[in-house]
Amino acid sequence: MSRLSAAELLSAADELADLLTDAVDGGASVGFLAPLGRAEAADWWRGRAEAVAAGELAVWAARTGGRVTGTVGLAFPGRPNSRHRAEVVKLMVHRDGRGQGLGRRLLATAEHAAAVAGVTLLHLDTETGSPAESLYRSAGWTRAGAIPDYAATPEGALHATTIFYKHVGPAVPPG
Structure with missing residues (x-):
């Protein structure tokens, strides 16, 4: 697993586009509607490069057999009152690689990197009732609540x- x-x-x-299109084709609610074309997915990833270069986004990729089989990202807010937190984004595992612990390893990588960077609080959102919910609960994440009709599935249905x-590091008092 490497930070890109x-x-x-x-x-x-x-x-990365192959992974993203696989996730959408598999029904994952990761912000895109089906069908998601490979070119559109690649353009989306290319559009993240500036944020990575600016330190606003960190992205890790896991490779299996020479191909990208998973990703996770950390989005860092730029406001002074929110520098202690980050959002876990685009945790995806290729359908061929699910059920083998890769999602858990990607999540642990993001949690560790956040703590090393001085982040003390992580947050994320996921489709209610999805398999990801059990991953987060078993990894020690706390459910804050649910928002009805928040996002659309790849097929366009609201869910x-x-x-x-999750707290990932010691709280640092302001000042």
Whole structure:
């Protein structure tokens, strides 16, 4: 598993696009509607390079057999009153690689990197009732609540989204 630089992200955009289209084709609610074309998915990944270069986004990719089989990201807010937190984004595992612990390893990687970076609180959202909910609960995340009709599935149906959070480092007093 490796953290991608902006140049590495650009270089891997087509591979990352394959993972993203697989996730959407598999019904994952990751912000896109089906059908998601490979070119559109690659362009989306390329569009993240600037945020990676600016330190606003960190992206890790896991490879199995030479291809990208999973990703996770950390989005860092830029406001002074929120520098202690980050959002876990785009945790995806290729359908061929699910059930083998890769999602848990990606999540642990993001949690560790956040703590090392001085982040003390992580948050994320996921489709209510999805298999991801059990992953987050078993990894020590706390359910904050659910918002009805928050996002659309790849097929366009509205569904509830569950918000989770986790403390990953010692709280640092302001000042």
